[in-house]
Amino acid sequence: METHTTGFVIWLTGMNRAGKSTLAAHLTKRLAASGRAVELLDEHGDAAMLLEGLGASKEDHAKAVARLGLVAKAVARSGGIAVCAALSPYRDARDVLRKEARRFLEVFVDCSMEKLQQRDPQGIYRRALAGELKQVPGVDVPYEPPTHADVTVHTDQLSVEEAGTRVFQALVDQRLVGPAEFGRITGGLRPRRGKPDRAVRGGARRKLVAKAAARQAPKKLAGRSTKTAKRRR
Helix, strand or coil: CCCCCCCEEEEEECCCCCCHHHHHHHHHHHHHHCCCCEEEEECCCHHHHHHCCCCCCHHHHHHHHHHHHHHHHHHHHCCCEEEEECCCCCHHHHHHHHHHHCCEEEEEEECCHHHHHHCCCCCHHHHHHCCCCCCCECCCECCCCCCCCCEEEECCCCCHHHHHHHHHHHHHHCCCCCHHHHHHHHCCCCCCCCCCCHHHHHHHHHHHHHHHHHHHHHHHHHHHHHHHHHHHC
16 A cells, blocks of 8 residues: 655634535545545544633634644644644634644635525524624624635535545645545546646737737738739739
8 A cells, every 4th residue: 555654734614514524524534545544633523622621712712723733733744634624713823823734725614604504403693693692703703714725615505525526636736645646535536737827828828919910910011012002003
């Protein structure tokens, strides 16, 4: 079996009920089936014990990211993959972890408020929007979405399999896994080829247009000269 010595962290952030845990479990299962050593760190699963004693303040949310991140970095250093599902509502705490982990893929698990409420049997969002409940991230306290997420998945529009494939494609784009491993993870799919930067494409297109115009210009001038000569006769 192939031996992997370079691990990394997949960090899923998003509002409660967005589908982080479901997607994280899917990613973990696929990666493990491909032969990778994977550790699932879900703040609503077994990893909840790491967050005992923390509250809802910004400082406590930062401590939650730091604690989960400490374990995730250890997994990555040992050559494994840490898949972390955490609300992590503040951008600066996530950015600090990105710099520390280095080999890091940030996944923004996005979802419409309408769908969040449909997935919320306790009615937390409905009560918070009505002012009956406080300290609900994204309603009366901040949830800061990533400004430069490596990949965004809209779980109100995609199945978990489709969202997972987009995350695996992002791993290829970030060179955290190769095309062959992508195939093993996804059951034989091929990764999409990277698209050139839009500015590069635009510059190349302008150069081609300019060259084409330069080649055609003498012909047009020659044609006009011939027509002028005929009229003079």
